[in-house]
Amino acid sequence: MKTHCGSSEHLSRRALLKGSLTTSAGGVVMNWGGLFGNPGWAEEVQRQKKHCILLWMNGGASQFETFDMKVGRPTGGVFRSIATNVPGTQVCELMPHMAQQMDKIAVIRSMRTSEVDHPGGIYLMHTGYRPSATVRFPEVGAIVAKYQGRPGKDLPDFIKVSSQGDAGAGFLGPRYQPFGIGSKGDLPPFTNSSLAKEVESRRHELRSFVESQYTQDNPSQLARMHHEAYEAARRLQSVQQKFKLDAEWDKYRELYGDSGFGRRCLLARKLVESGVAFIEVGQSSYDSHADNASWHKGLVPPMEQAWAGLLTDLKDRGLLDNTLVVWTGEIGRTPKINNRAGRDHYVRCWSTALAGCGIKGGLVYGESDADGVEVKDSPVSEGDFFATIYQSLSINPREENFAGVRPVPLAPFGSKVVTDLLA
Amino acid sequence: MIDWSKAKPAGHWQLPFEGAWPTAVALLPSGKQLVAGNEKGELFVWDLPGDLVAEVGKNETPPLAPVRQLVGHENGITRIVALPGGHTIATASLDHTVRLWDLNAATAGTAEVVLDRESRERKAKKGDKQANSAPGVTVAQQTDCVVLKSHADWVSALALSRDGSQLVSGDYRAQVIVWDVASRAAKQQWQGLAWNWIVALAFTPDAKSALVSEVRYKRDDFDVPAAALRVWNVTDAQVTLDLLKAQFPKYDPQAASYEASQVWRKFVAAGLVAVDVSPDGKLLAAGQGGETDKGTIHLLDATSGKLVRSVGNHQYGVTDLRFTSDGRYLLSVGRDTTLRVTTVADGKELLALNAPRGGQFKDWLSALSVSADERRVAAADIAGLVHVWQLVDD
Amino acid sequence: MRWSLNTMAIGFAVLAASALVSADDKPLRAVIDDQVRAVWEKEKLTPARPATDAEFLRRVYLDLCGSVPTYDETVSFLADATADKRATLIDRLLDDPRFAQHQADIWDMILFGRNPPGFDTDKREGIQRWLREQFAKNTPYDALALAILRAEGNTLDDGPPMFYVQYRNQPEDVNEAISQIFLGVQLQCARCHDHPYETWKQTDFFGMAAFLARLEVVTVGKANNLTKYAIGEKNSGDILFTGPAKDQSPGKKGEPLKPKFLLGAALDEPPLPKDFKEVKFEANKPPPPPKFSRKDQLAAWITQPDNPYFARAIANRVWAQFLGRGLVHPVDNMSPANQPSHPDLLAALATALRDHRFDLRWYIRELVNSQTYQLSSIGGSGEQNPQLYIAARTRPLSAEELVEAWRITTGYAAVETTSPPKGVATGRFRPLESGYMLRFFGQPNSGTGDFQGGLQEHLYLNNGPLRNLLTTAKGSLLATVSDTSLPIDARVERLYLALLHRPPRDVERQRMSEYVSVASAKSDERWAEAMWVLMTCSEFRFNH
Known part of the structure; x- marks a missing residue:
């Protein structure tokens, strides 16, 4: 239990108060132990x-x-x-x-x-x-x-x-x-666009212009995330065949x-x-x-x-x-x-x-x-x-995310990896 | 023959058969021998006195122990039928086989068996220290039998032609096989719908056709299993009457459509798991099984296939049914632990033997059998016993 | 004296604040600005420029009323040359019925969240109406909190009991919620073990939970297909304390634990009479009050003026509502291990709020009149809640705000008929479906309160029924901008003023004019597309 709350305080003081750990993805850095304890790990994940x-x-x-x-x-x-x-x-x-x-x-x-x-x-x-x-x-x-x-x-x-x-x-x-x-x-509601391709495309261009106007002198992380999610929703149109x-x-x-x-x-x-x-x-x-x-x-x-x-x-x-x-x-x-x-x-x-x-x-x-x-x-x-x-x-199963100030490890505190199952 | 209109029970005995669920029972034509099988594949033969009432009293269970064990099946018994000759039975099992047993055959060795294990444990709990160590009964063991092997899955249904010359068996791969009893050869076979299970079979009185019920549990979410209730010509394996089509002309059993689900909702319920054909061949009976609210028995016209009436008074599904030999009544057992006698003409209940045990889903009677004179009725009870009733008509 | 008492009780320094509260002549808004500025100077930070009138207008509308100004309001405010027009606007909005609605919405989220636990808690019109009424008549916050904690009456006719209904028979859960909401402290770690860094021990957690161990949700009737619940309290029953969670073993029975105020005294409780017989609550009858109510004792203790947590918690919570980051952040984690960024300021706010008898409307007026609140949001490094208040925060509009903003800006609200066409949703979100809006926009943040947005939100924006808002009735925005009798320039200007509450920049004016001026039989389609773009863009999606 000590580790559990210990690291929470560590993080909530340093990360949440000072806001110094917010990432480019807009979330707080969650992988406290993993990233800092094992720097090679993140790179490995990126590779494969x-x-x-x-x-x-x-x-x-x-x-x-x-x-x-x-x-x-x-x-x-x-x-x-x-x-x-x-x-x-x-x-x-x-x-x-x-x-x-x-x-x-x-x-x-x-x-x-x-x-x-x-x-x-x-x-x-x-x-x-x-x-x-x-x-x-x-x-x-x-x-x-x-x-x-x-x-x-x-x-x-x-x-x-x-x-x-x-x-x-x-x-x-x-x-x-x-x-x-x-x-x-079958896809969830609102997945399909009813717009003609050229209409969607010109609308998209206008929207990109408008977004750029808002962000040109304002490096808003919210706007960036908003735009990324918009792009993801838009890309989904082209891959529906996959389903x-x-x-x-x-x-x-x-x-x-x-x-x-x-x-x-x-x-x-x-x-x-x-x-x-x-x-x-x-x-x-x-x-x-x-x-x-x-x-x-x-x-x-x-x-x-x-x-x-x-x-x-x-x-x-x-x-x-x-x-x-x-x-x-x-x-x-x-x-x-x-x-x-x-x-x-x-x-x-x-x-x-x-x-x-x-x-x-x-x-x-x-x-x-x-x-x-x-x-x-x-x-x-x-x-x-x-x-x-x-x-x-x-x-890393001990990686923590936050629900409010409560640190929550991915696998509940006290869980053990069954290493015999892993080659 | 008993006069069913005046029938009433004169005696009721309960033979212990504990350890695994009794799943099948047959009285030999004389009514003086009884064979019962259970979920583990055990089969025992009991000799019953000619006059149980006089010899052991009205409701007191006779101190009867099985006399013979039929050894061979390796998994649960699903059906037992007694051949007209009086000393041969056929058994169907989850071990993929049908077996023919001549009960006059020689035995080979003996075994000590305990068929009241649970009762003994109850007694022991109450302080009877001897209960568990008391000796069992010694039975003769018979291994000699004919094994009919063509099935590749659970043999779940078995029926005998009236003259005893043909058997029909069906399995969980929808295979139906018609056997010539004398030669023990498969003389015809056919396949039901893909994935289906044959759950009930009955010959017509002329033995030229068989009524076959197929169902299965759903294989997938949103699946509407293909139900089928059809009459097949056993000579050429052709369907001569499709009873679900007769009720629901648009029914396509292969489609998971709304119509298909309505067939289940309105007619099949949780599966038509028990069937019979009336002695005059004019009526077909099919009873709803499973945990349906009411085990309705459909009576269908054997020519048109149309529903004549639906009868039955069981709570939850039926498990077994048969017409009386006069064709005027239906005997049925079900998941409410009753044996009911229902008037074919108007659906009125003539008689109910045994009582529901109270509470929702409390035990089943899993099978029924009657003696040739119909004065003795037996039912297997999953609570670990076999009921025998003596009926009188005076 | 009072302050020294508090200091002892909560164990961290607030003494410096006493110097400030004596400056009674200085309005709180000035205290705020002075304190915040002092930290900038100390940290050598350059704050953002002040918000423009347009920025301020939209922001304060959303923050106070959960809505946006109409085109006419925008134009008239921007044109207004009087010096105190912002203060005047603030006063007007604080008296607007939408202020009460919006504060009620916010408190509904604080008390329940989008998906509260418990049965029937998704149908809580009773307490929602009750909250609206309290904010409309500016019920002092201590009285409001007391009513929620005492939970008298029933959930439909009265409202407040619904708060406990969600934690049906779970005193530990209620305790966690009450501590976080009304005291601003997190006790949940102490639920399982003594806290290694905080002051509280496991017995403190269960000592507080013991006040709530006798509560029982009672069904007292039905109306309009809704069940009325009341909160009954038994005369007996204790919470059983079993020690640290790690030492638990099956069959281990707990010891009854007596109620004890957080870091305070044990409850002085009269003994039950010898011949006492416990009541059994009957359905459809209001539960009789207990001979001695532990719950009411707790409610009184929490809300009494010298409770060491209460005033600080609400001062900090409302501060964060308008300034983004709490002086103690997050707002429900006040503890010695989590010190305020501006300790003196927090102390001053708490004192002032208490001295003003927990008048939230007064307090909010001071906050939004401060220069700190009225900074531009541009100037930080792009965070949602810039550090040390060097720029205004940016936040996503709630589902309710977003729909209301669409309804106002498109003119739908102004021209909608009393009976919407068949097949179009009615209710607050009309013409959109509340179910979809709440599903896709109800919880736009992660567990740490950071905006994320998501794929589903944009699928709805891109492919959903936003077109239903674009009415062509006379007076609607679409009808106005596609009216070819007006010059195109004026129409583009109108588009921006109506939707984004600011005039277009030159480059925007030009680009938009090109977009809508394509010769086409259905020119209003181009305008509708342009409206969609402005209705879904970041500038619209956020309050900034």
């Missing part, structure tokens, strides 16, 4: 930008029907295990395609998190923090956009494709707000599987190729309080085929080394199957998975007990999970 794709299993996919099989145990359910391309590692029979990608991914079987319901869990597993009445924490997407985004390019840095979570950029500010794409690649998939889908249908989620995963890969820092792709309806087996039987196969296709595609294109693929939902599901044939919410012991970007493939980290009730070995909290994600993306 990283990307992150979050596959969001909304409602909470079951660990017992994916990565933590308890066949034959009372909690095991009806699915059987299958062998994978990693000797000794087995996964659910619902995942034949992922079984052949296990050498690329690291499974965490020892998640233990602190929000057991959906709204809190969705917030938690997007931000690393529990909801607070007083602080608007940013989502991982906004953080990755801030530290791995590339200002001045055509596409937004944080794109959400048909997914959940409304924490958005939080206190990082509107610049890192997610750009939300619909389930079929369309129909022309290419036939070529990839087999790889990603014929599903909406498959299409959205292909879109995510294309956006990574276009330089987008963070893309979240959602799949819904895992909240199987009843008929858990049927629901997973419906949802997991298209999901896992798309995921496997995505990993294959990223690998083939040489993108996997710099792209972290995160697989998680907000919660896991209960060991006990209730009398509706369902599994309820459970966060004492559940599974997530990571791949790419320096994550050790073929690894199973942590262990649950025989019935999957408790973590038997190496618990991973939400904070540890996000700290590891940031570390893998070359973002």
Whole structure:
């Protein structure tokens, strides 16, 4: 705790009072420890930008029907295990395609998190923090956009494709707000200009003239940011084709599987190729309080085929080394199957998975007990999970941003990077 | 044959079958043997006295233990049907197989089993120190069976032709296979819609056709799964009647359209998971399963496909149903832990056996079976027991 | 005596201020200018030039009324040759009903923010109306704060209880909010551990939270599909203190902690009678007051004139509202570790405000009449809040201000009919949708208060329905500037005076004339484009 508040005072006195640390980007320098403690780091990041794709299993996919099989145990359910391309590692029979990608991914079987319901869990597993009445924490997407985004390019840095979570950029500010794409690649309101090209173009020239009049003797940082955001909005007009998939889908249908989620995963890969820092792709309806087996039987196969296709595609294109693929939902599901044939919410012991970007493939980290009730070995909290994600993306998890005067590290104070997961 | 119009229960027994959910049950035609299977794939055979009322009392559970265990299935049992001959059953399982068991076959060895584990633990908690260590029962084990192997996924539905000569089975890859029982050969097969699951099957009385219900859970957000309820000619594997088309002419099961979602909302609910064909072949019954508000049973005209009426009084979905042999009543069980007897002609409830256990979503009856004379009815209960009712009509 | 008491209580020096407050004959505005200038001289800083009349006019309109002047007001103010025209304008705006509305908007944001926690807090017309009324009748600030903290009545008919409703059953959260808003201090670190640099300990945090531990949100009725909430207070119940967060373990039970004023005495609380039975609040009935209200004790302590934090906190907060940077910055982090940039000035402001019985309108009048406020914003290094007030601050218009500025400058407000056309939004943001405006413009800043803007804001500006504002009704700006009977030069001048409240420079006059003079069947399209440019440009987007 001492470090936490200690550095806050340090920064709030020196940075906020004197205003001496405001940057050309208009924000306060947030990376106190990182920048000053490790000067080589920032340059390294500039050289090689990283990307992150979050596959969001909304409602909470079951660990017992994916990565933590308890066949034959009372909690095991009806699915059987299958062998994978990693000797000794087995996964659910619902995942034949992922079984052949296990050498690329690291499974965490020892998640233990602190929000057991959906709204809190969705917030938690997007931000690393529990909801607070007083602080608007940013989502991982906004953080990755801030530290791995590339200002001045055509596409937004944080794109959400048909997914959940409304924490958005939080206190990082509107610049890192997610750009939300619909389930079929449909764009958010007001993305399309209805103006004829020449009208838009002459209007733009006049606007540039007017802006230059305001800023010619006034080096206003606000005006500069305002103008940069205007330029970004304008550039978006020329790249809307990037969100369309129909022309290419036939070529990839087999790889990603014929599903909406498959299409959205292909879109995510294309956006990574276009330089987008963070893309979240959602799949819904895992909240199987009843008929858990049927629901997973419906949802997991298209999901896992798309995921496997995505990993294959990223690998083939040489993108996997710099792209972290995160697989998680907000919660896991209960060991006990209730009398509706369902599994309820459970966060004492559940599974997530990571791949790419320096994550050790073929690894199973942590262990649950025989019935999957408790973590038997190496618990991973939400904070540890996000700290590891940031570390893998070359973002210092202890980096601080400010909500008012409150310093907020990217991963909650006390989180640890699970170094065993990193190659 | 019982006179259903006067039927009433004379006795009710509950055979413990704890440890995993009982999911399937069949009374042999005589009513004196019962086979039940559970979610783990365990199958047991019980011998029942000829006159339970006289021998063990009206509602007191007889001290009956299973006499035989059928060993072979490796995953949950989904359906059991009893063949007319009186000593053969067919079982379908999540282990991708259908098996035929001759209950007169030789056994190989014995095993000690405990089918009241949970009851013992409850007793132990109350201080009965002996409860957990008391000996189990010894059953003979039978491994001898015929394995029908052509399915590549969960076999979720199984039906028998009236004469016992054909079986039809369906799986979670939408494959339907018609089997010749005598030769144990697949004589016909077809595929339902892509991604679908075959969830219920029934032969027509002439065994020339089969009624097939397909559903699945959605695969994706905004997905409207393709439901289908169709009659297939089992000789040439052609659809002869599409019942959803008959109700909703514009329905395109492949489209995630508004119309498609209306078919679910208005007719399919959470899936038509139980079907039967009336003994005269004129009516088709299809019951809504899942956690739908009311397990409605649609009665459809077998020629036009049009809805004749919707009946049923279950809260939440049904799990199994069948016409009585006189064709005048429907027996059904469901997620409200009741077995209901409903008059086909007007939907009036004749009889309800067992009571809902209170609270929302409290247990299911998962399957039902009747003896040849229809005086004995059995139902599997996921609470870990098998119900047997003796019915009388005087 | 009073001052020495304060000094002891808060532990940092304010003694030097006593020399200043004795100069009663000197108006506060002059005290401000003297103090600020003294620091410039000491630091050898050159301030910006004074704001032009045009700069001042737009700025003070926005800061006082959240609006901009009309074309006519602009022209007449710029032409006015009287020496005290700025002071006269200030007086007029302070009496304008829009002043009350704007201050209410600002306090709504202070008390709630755009997305308050809690259920139903997005529908808080009750307290919004109540705030407007208080600012309209210039309720002294201590009385206003007291009413919010006592939270009497219900959320619809009265309003104030809504503040607590957002922190339903979370005394720790209410405590954090109250401390920041009304005392200007941040206690949240002490929620988990004793603060290593600040004076307060964890027991101080929970000692304050203990005043609020008995509050309960009670539903007392319904009207117009809105629920009425009241704040009930139980007679018993304590906050349980469990020590540092790092020492927590499952099953560890806390010790009840008695209320204690921040760095002050413990609350002297009468014991409950022996035969006492706790009341249970019933739905749809106003909760009976407790025999002894801890909440009211806290409210009285916070707002009493010699509270060591209260006057300084509000003096500093309102200063920052008009000058950008707080003398202690951020305004809600007053602590020994975060000293004011101008300690004497802050002390003088706090004293003067208290001596004027917390008359905010008087205080604001002094602030905006100061030369410090009336500097140009050009001259700093481009920061939002220039250091040591060497230039005026620049700030983004709020969503409300932006729409109001569009409505006024385009003439939409002047010509709009009582019933808008079908499909056009009604309400305060008309003809625009409040939902989109709040979504895209509601929170333009980062967590540290710096403007960022964002892609979405510009997508809306570029492709959204701003055209709905460009009415062609007689009297609207578009109708006027596209009226070919007037010389083009006059029309360009009108365009700038109406939209930016200043005449165009020569180069602007020329460029704009060229833009709109292209021979075209629909010349008003060119004018509409020109209007769009000025409505979305930085000069319009910010108050500067």
